[in-house]
Amino acid sequence: MKSLEEWFEEYGESHQNPTNQKIHKVAVPGIFFSVAGLLWLIPSLSVFGAAIAPYFAVLALVLFFYLALSFKAFVVMAIFSAFCTMVLVELQSAEADIFMISLVMFVALWILQFIGHHIEGKKPSFFKDVQFLLIGPAWVFHFFLPLTPRGET
Template sequence: MSTATDTPREPAAPQRRIDLWFAHYSGDHRNATNQLIHVICVPAILWSVIALLWCIPSPGTWFLPGFWAGAAMFATWAFYYRASRRLAFGMLAVFVAMGWLTRWLHDGYGTMHLLYLAIAVFVVAWIGQFVGHSKLFEGKRPSFLTDLRYLLIGPAWVLAKLYRRLGWRY
């Protein structure tokens, strides 16, 4: 029997895989200082990986420098597209900006200088990440140690934080 005060129950919306990944990732990143470190270091690591891939010589004469970086960015973008189209288009903008920056640095300073800069940024940013996860702040292991896909989730999680701050859905 139903009464006037009963409200019909709506079926719970199925959670998307990206929401589950973000929930787990957020559980490993509750400390405000660690979150701030991640907002700085995750994009730095992402750029450094793009720059490192940019430094790998392109096969043959058909491909320009940055071929491997472009291929990796496209594959990663496809992963994001399957998880959330809105986040994927945000990540596309991030990839384009990082690709332009990397090309500018490569064209202006050469492959070796780009390589050294990318290695330095990579090392410093990872040190920052592990400091954020140390007992000083978070006290939990990084998420990627349980599942390597969290290396891809980190940049999207940072972008999703920006989306939420702007009032955008992802």
């Protein structure tokens, strides 16, 4: 398995343009939230009599991925995931249309991402490896709180 530093180095190759980086700093966390919102809406499943919420099952797998890469990445992404969960709880209690909010955010932010990559002149990294969809959020937070020993991107 690649180290987090190796993932960041490879991801950074197609994210050199300052405009593309700014777009990613907004769009990537927003896309993470929008996917969380869509997963939030999937009803719990009954497995041997126990209710299992797909949202929390997927979240556990995602956080395990980060833990396998770095404890710091795990903590930062767990905090962000908890924030997303709290916002979703508030939206649900306010009877907001989580589906429409998530769908509009997802579509609009992906369009913005592709504009950023057009400016960059390079394809999004996930075309090479789908795991980059999970590297992107950690890479964004790495700008604000270094997640690798050297703090480099």
